[in-house]
Amino acid sequence: MNEIPLSYSLGLSAILFGIGVAGVIVRRNAIVLFMCVELMLNAVNLAFVALSPYAGVEGQVFVFFVIAVAAAEAAVGLAIMIAVFRHRESVDMKNFSLLRW
């Protein structure tokens, strides 16, 4: 299990994070945007797991907490989306501008 160099997994983590950022900028649908945020969380988790052999097993414990927080975030965020959809009949990002100005 010790044949994968650290730089490979960290590089994959950077690539996944970059794709997530590009998705957040490009997409309009709020639910897809949310999925891109989940992808970025996953990239960070991958960096934690890759570094945990060198910095202690606490990295994996932290990944556990990140997954729990991501689950809570998904529940609340999707509930907000249902509430917005009920008023506007759409989940386009332009409907989420109520608190912008």
Next chain:
Amino acid sequence: MNVTQILFFFFASCAAGCALAMITRKNPVACAMWLIGTFFSVAAIYTLLGAYFIGIIQILVYAGAIMVLFLFVIMLLNLGNDYEDDIRGTGWKIAGGGAGLVIIALLGRVFSGDLPRPLGDAAGPTMLATAQAERGVVGLIGIPLYTEYVVPLQATAILLLVAVVGAVVLAKRKV
């Protein structure tokens, strides 16, 4: 190049390819399916890195619970009939691709530098394997979780409770 590295490259290309497909598909259901593919590939990479428990949790919680929640909401709201344009115009596409590339380059610059190694240069996957043989795959995470990090664990439990109550209150028709 040995079997583990070949498997790593296979699953890494699967993860990156599925992620790219996810941000370019128009239909939200297709996006969710590609994201599930990414999650499975990342779970396989966790397993290759020696984090078996996290790999299983990734499949159970992310690919299982969270994505089912997403699919439920997509189908509940009856999205994907495309009465609205989902992907932004060319300027936004260039900005998004540029921002992604800049972030990949910056993170690559950071990661290719000298990373701190608090356990010393001798630490590495062998140390993780020894700890795993000593405490077991679940005990490797479970023992610190229930001794050193028991307060954060309880805080997470309260957070999940608050999130569930908040989700019900937000999604209800009349409070």
